[in-house]
Every structure is written in structure tokens, then in C-alpha cells.
Amino acid sequence: MARVVSDEIRALARLCRLELEEAEIERFSADLSRIVAHIETLAGIEVEGVEPFVGPEAPAAQLRADTPATPLARERALAPVPAHDEEFVLVPRFKDEM
Amino acid sequence: MAAEFVGMGAARLAAAVAEGEVTAAALLEAHLDRISALDGEVRAWRHLDLEGARAQAAAVDAARARGERLGPLAGVPVGLKDIFVVEGMPTQCSSRMLEGWVPGYQGTHAQRMREAGAVLVGKLAMDEFAMGSSNENGPDPSVHNPWDLDFVPGGSSGGSAAAVAARMVPLSLGSDTGGSIRQPASFCGVAGLKPSYGRVSRAGMIAFASSLDQAGPMALEVEDLALALELLAGADPKDASCVDLPVPDLRAACRGELAGMRVGLHRAALGLEGLDAGVRACFEDAIARMREAGAEIVDIELPHFDAAVACYYVLCTAEAASNLARYDGLRFGHRVPDADLEVQYAKSRASGFGDEVKRRIMLGTFVLRADSYEAYYGRAMKVRRKIAEDYTAAFARCDLIASPVSPVAGFRLGERVDDPLAMYLSDVFTVGVNLAGLPALSVPSGFAKVGERELPVGLQLIAPAFEEARLFRAGAAFERLTPALRERVPPLLAKGGA
Amino acid sequence: MSLHDYELVVGLEIHCQLATRSKLFTDCPFDTGGEPNTRVDPFTLGWPGTLPVPNAEAVRLATRLALALDCELQAHSRFARKHYFYPDLPHGYQITQADAPYAKGGAIPFAPGKALPLERIHMESDAGKTTHGVREGVSGVDYNRAGAPLVEIVSLPALRSAKDAAEVLRSLRQLVRWLGVSEGDMEKGSLRCDANVSLRPRGVEALGTRCEIKNLNSFKFLEAAIGAEARRQADLLDRGEAVVQSTMAYEVDADRTWVMRSKEDAADYLYFPEPDLPPLRLEAAWLDAQREALPELPGPRRDRYLAAGLSDYDAEQLTADRATGDYFDAVCEAGAGAKAACNWIIGELAAAMKAEKLEMVACPVTPAQLAEIIALVEADTINGRAAKQVFEAVFAGEGAPREIVERKGLGQVSDRAALEAVVAEILAAHPDQLAALRGGKAKLRGFFVGQVMKQTRGRANPQVVQALLDAAIAER
């Protein structure tokens, strides 16, 4: 039984901005279904009252002094940018909604 | 003349350069000769910086001529996994997504290696974005195991392991998120260390899964790992998760004995379905040797051992999906232009990432979605705590835990590419260490038959967090118990390369 | 039904940029007004291999604000990642605080006896800025602002009018400037406000469906937009239609709100704890020190001034900003009476500062000097007219008040004998006017006082002159 059906794969692909071909959707649906089935074995572990473990913690949080460094020269900042002019990173016009 | 140095360890080479037995330039050329002789078959290297390396070697020789004090790795050729940022050197993480990216800043690892006098030869192949256990993921041709070219070198630090195994460099850096240093070290018959989480900076190492990733060295000898870790370890103002703890004298620890150490053995794991008989025999032999050398073998329990792979693949894919969101084709890397921004995103990412990366991004997104978060991600974080607590409890009874590195000694190229779940399940011995943030060492412990072929097998030693010194003590002592292993070299070298 | 049959319920989400020198998670300098993409570094641009490291000063400023708003500071909080693909968001996620903010509760006092209760305050990093149409069909992104430190103050839905909402924002602006936590400049975007608006029929307790109006960047627009959204919702409800939970934009020219997106197409932000950052811990001792270091806040200061006998108006003027009140306190400390000090500060001094476009901190008259001028007046050493001259001279940097009085001969003449002669001389010179005054034309008193002042070049003590005149009129 597929646990992650094709429609779900399409929705996921939209969410993570991946254009998938039909064959890929089929394949990922099969792969993810098997993997998710394995992952769901975690449901058998009693975790009531257990604190989530985000990651191994440094003994003391490292904070930084508010000392500004030299920023990148603009040419260097823009050098690896696929599309830019002298000032900006260029993108196709989009709807401003945030 | 300098060729006789090829195959020696890093510390030995640094001493030879410091003593004037050989120049850094000659040493570099001898290693470059080895690379050009063998890399057509092994394919460990993704980028060679001949000009840069020659300049660094010349600088070491000039410094020596001026009577300057040389660094602990002065003149030693070193290779870096392509996950490490080196300013001005193409850094691609074996992904089409970063094709042509030349970092405009220096990574911490490259900087610390250079400051120690190392000669950075170039970048080593890996699975794309460090996702994989075979070095078959990504746009580039696969790396071949120097012990048998039909076999994978392991992954994801397969290039780093293969280059050391083929004696192309005595020392390389890899990264380990779920076993990516230890497993290829085991497959290629070299030593590899995954340090405690927070021991080595992650700044300048391209992120796969932030709470699991650690950089570590791979070498022919355990003592070289100690030397490298001493140089790499320590707080870094560019990484808030890197710990400001003193680094003990790890090379001194290498002179310790196994006698008096309590080595934990999780027997239940040896009954694991899929544990190769040859690998198991090799491991039992290693345990017997340690006991003979005076180690006390104690039984331990790891009640959530079986949950580690599932837990790991929830957490690492979620973090990966997040860490790889920045690859959108706007500020660097691969882009498929389109007049529609959304189409541009989707096309750029779809064509920039390979299958395994896409699979993990999808899975990571799946477990993080608001409606499945609690059932998957939230639950996995809690299971992670239980796994970590298992180790804490086990270390109340022992100083170290010993286990196999991988259930198998190796597999053929192409053999497992169509079965991602089987590939994931083979990480069973290594991922728990990353989940708990512990240090672990893989040392060569013998050979096992895979069909008609024979491949190296590693022994994994695991210590409590920041107790790397115990690993070096036991690992180096174990190495001394098995001198024949160091004598045996990949047949490829005998055939002609050397 | 019409609008007043409904009760308006408003909650605010206010973003406030912290006044640090570098960004929240990297030592890249941050200041507004730079050329596009000149305040960027490898982390800001999301270059692979870079990691966030929190700025201690941002944590300090955020803490200071939360303490001043009487929030419960959390000993242990955590950053989280909020994901969305957007060109001005370089990492594909914003680092913010989700289920574990550093401050909970608290309130923004905004009028005597009134305060807007808060749900929480959290720290987060800002996004860059997009300029549309740099070319046909092309937008340009500037990452200078990306990663700038923000706090987001999230209130409970507890306001009942648009006017109160604007008042809250004004009070908050005053407070963040008072504390030195932020420039609090709405025009420059260092203070930005979103408003959650819902209606419910009067008498009903359950909240109606809310809509969030984004980016209200002036007090005026905030008030107007809430009004416009309330009208829109009332119209819908009157027609029996449901309000759909949506994100709204406010169109200034048309004075109306419109739907940017509705809940159905709301994004899944894939929140999860930021694995690059350890939890943020605020030590109790450090928090105590921060609490200790808080200045007197506007509310308590206003109350203190009222208790000292100042009027509402005076107290309001003196607490407009912290420096003015500090100055006032220093003048009083130096011995001046509250009312006199206040009059000078909100009168003469404010006018002079305004004319010279000076900030209070750059005031050329020290509190001690102003107190001295006031003392000279009270001791009858100078009269009011001379005091203004002295003030002007001190302001112009000509020296200390007493010195100026002496140098310019501005000391008041109170010597009865000396003034008697002057008065007698003037009365003698104007017999007709004197007769008229004696005949009851009281207005002429002023004429004689003026003449005496003229004769003494303004130095005569007016009280003594009045007394001498009284005596002369009575004498006949």
C-alpha cells in the first residue's frame, strides 16, 4: 500500500520547489512509501513525557560581541550571482506578498 | 627518490620535511605522480589545484630555508572532501547545483590546515551533498574502491577514503553525518574519526544536517588522526555550536594501552539480520585481541538501537530539506532562467539536484509539514533523546563501546542504487553515534570475503562526548596489535602505480 | 446593523529593529541608507558553509525592552526556522522564535490607566528588500537589510478602537527611543506594524474571524486601515456573508483594504527548531543587572512630575523623550523650583533648541547654568527681561550666567534711594500725566513704569518701582 500517494508527492514537490516529471512522481511515491513505512516503526516507542532532543548542546551558548566587520565589496558579493546588474541581484518580476 | 615517502604517514612526512630529508616540493610531486598514475581508475579527485599546491610547497621549503619554525603538517599533502569551502577553489559538494561556484571566503578547516603548513592538493569526490553511502550519488563518475575497482569506496566521504587508501595523500578530511567518515574508512581499509559534535567547527563545511554533521580526518594511521584533530578542534567564532573546551594531548593518548580499559559490547546487535558472517568474524576476532591485550569486555544494552535508522532519516532529511532551501538559483550556483519566478525555482532545483537529494528533500518536507510534524519530526526528536540516554547509561558500565562499522565489507558499484531503503538500513551501526553527538573511530581490523573478493573491514570504537582521547588510546593500541594490516596494500598499488 | 452595532477587536504585531551595529547573526555591519548590496557578507547572502552566531547586544536590547514592558523573561528560549521561498530571504528560511520565545506576557501602557496586554515578544532576523521593475519584468533584490535584528511584539486582541491602536504605537515608539533599543522610525522602517482586526456583535463574547492587515507604516495609516477593514467586515456581516481569515493590504488613496491571500493558500512554514543554534539562556544574575540598569520609564516619571505639582500638559512635555526629563531633573537637582525649571525648558530652551535644530543631548546650556539663571531671578539679582538676555548669552557660549550679568551690567537695581530719585525726576517731567493718573486713569501707571525702565536700561526692580509710584501717587 502506498502511504505517500502521487498527489501528496505533487504537493510536497510544490512546497519544496522541485519540478518533477511523471515518472519521478511514481518513483518517489514508491520510495517514500517504503521509507515512511519504516519510519512509522517509531510509533511503537513510548515517548510520553520525553523532552525533544534538538541537538547536542554546547555547555555555554556562544554569543558574539556587536563589533561590525568589513562587509564584502559589492563586486565580490555579486560575482557568483547568475543574474545581476551593478547594484542588484536580478529576479523575474514576482508578486510582492510578504 | 621522494617516491619512497609515498605511503608514509602524515606525522612521519612532516618530520622528514622538517629534518630536510625531503623537500615539500619533491614530496608533493611524488604524490601527484601517484595521483596521475592511479586516479584514472580510482577517480577520487574532483579538483586538483596543482598551481596552488606547488606554491604552498615552495613556501614551506622557503620558510625552512629561512630557518622559520614549521607547522606540524608542514609540507604534508592533504586532500579535502568537496564539502569544504576553500577560498578561490571550486567547491561543488559533488552537485550540479554548485557547478562553477568558487567561494569568496575561507573555510575554517582549510584555514587551520594551511596554518599548520599542510599543502592542500585539491578536492575529493563524495556523494552529492554528503547524502549516500556509496559515492554513486551525483553528476560525476563514481569513485572506485582501490582494493577492488568493482566495488564502491563507501560514502559519502568515499573520495577521501579512496585517496588515502591508494596512498595519493597521507591525510584527508571528510565529514560524517550518519557514518560518512567511518563507513568509507572501513570499506577502504583506512582509519577515520568522527569527532564529538561541537569539537570541530562546522563553519566552511557545507551543511547537510546541522545537528549531526561533523568534520573529521581520515589517514593511514591513528596517530595522524590525533595530530589532525589537535589542529582542527577548538572554538570558532563563526560557529555557535562549536565548543570552547581544551583539546587534550591526543598524540600522547596514542601511546596508551588497552589494558585496564572496559570495552562495552552490545551483543544483541550481533544477531542483526544482514550482518555479514565475515564481518562478524572479523569483529569477534578484534574483541578477542582486545581482551588478550588486557581490555575488560563488558556487556551493555542499547534498548533503542533498532530505532536509530528510522530516527536518523526523519531528522537528517528534515534538516537537509531546510539547509538546501538556499539553493534557489538566485545568489549562486545553477539556474534555469524563466520569466516566471516560481517556474525558475522549480526548474533550477529539479535540474540542479540529483535523485537522492530530491528524495531526501521530499522526505524532509514530508516530516516537517504542520499536519505530520508531531507524528514524525516531533516524535523522532524524542526518540533521539532516548537513544542518547541509552549511550549515557551504557557508559556508566564501560569506557568505550566496540561495534562493527557496517554490516557488510562492501558491495559492488550499481548493486544497491535502486534500493534506497536497503542503503539507509546499512547505516545501522553508525547513525546512533551522530544522534547522540558522540565521537567514534573506525580502525582497520581485518578482511572479509565478499563472494570471491576480499575487502577490508573496520572496527568501530565509540566514546562519551569529548572523550576522543580514549578512542586514540584504544585505537592506536589496537593498531599496534595488528601490524600486518598496515603492511598489506591495495593490489592496485603493487600492479604498477607505485 | 451598522458599524456601531459591532464591537471592534484589534491586536497588533509590531516589528521593531534593534539599534545594534552589526546584524543579528553575523558581524556584517548594518546601517540604513547604504548603496544596494554593500552591507552584505557570506552569511547574509546564504553562501554555503556559513553559520549564524547570535549578537549579544541584540539580546541585551531585546531583553531591555521586554523588561520595560514587564514581560516574563524566559531563562531558556530557542530559535526556529520559518521556511518560505522568496527572493529577499537568502536562506530560504527566516530565523525566528516559534514555540519558545524569549519573553511572554507583559503590556504596552499607552494612556493613563490603559495598557495593551501582550502575548509574547520574540527575536528574529529581517529580510532584504526588492525593487520592482528595475527592468521590464525584472525585480532587483538588495540584501542590506537581510539579517537585521528585529523583535516582534505580539499583542492579545485587546484593543477596542483604531485610535487606541495608534496611541499604542506612539507610546511604543516613545519607549523604544527612551530605552535606546531602537530608532523607532516608521518612515525608515525600524518600526513596522501589522493589525489583526475582527468584529463581533455587541454583547457577544466569542471573537469573530480576524484578518491581518500588513505593513502599516504610519500612525495615520494604522488608524485609517483599521477603520477601513472594520467597514469592510461590517458590510460582509450585514449581508450575511462570512469573514474569511485573510491577509490584507491597505490602499491609502482609496482608503480601503483588499485581500492579498486567504487562509486556504496560506503557506506551510515547516517550522522546526534551528539546529545551528544552541538554546538561548538568560542567566538570572544577568537579568537582574539588566533590570537594575533600566532607566525610570515614561509612566512613573509622568506620575512623579504630577506629584511635584506640575500640570498634565507640563508633565507630558517633559516626558516626550528621556533626555528632556533627565535635563529637567538635573536642573531641579541643581536647586531650581520645578515650575520655573519646567517653564524655562519647555519655553525659552525648547524654542532656542528648535531654532538651532539641536537635540537635547547637545544642549549648550548645562542644567547647572539654567538653575543659576533661575536662582538669579529668584534672588532679585536680575529681572525677567535680563534673564532672557542672560539665557541667550549662555546659549551662545558667552560664559557663565553670573559672569554675563556682571560683564553686561544686567544686575537689577533694587536700591530704593537710587530709584526714588529716578521716579521723582520722571514724575516731575510729566505733570499732566501725573495729574491724570491721580484723577483715576490707572493705565498711566504702565507709562511711568516704562519710563523708569527706560531710564535704568531695564535694570530697575519692577516691584520697587511700583512701590515708589504708589507712594508718589498717594502723596499730594
Ligand SMILES: [Mg+2]
Ligand atoms: Mg507576524
Ligand SMILES: [Zn+2]
Ligand atoms: Zn515577524
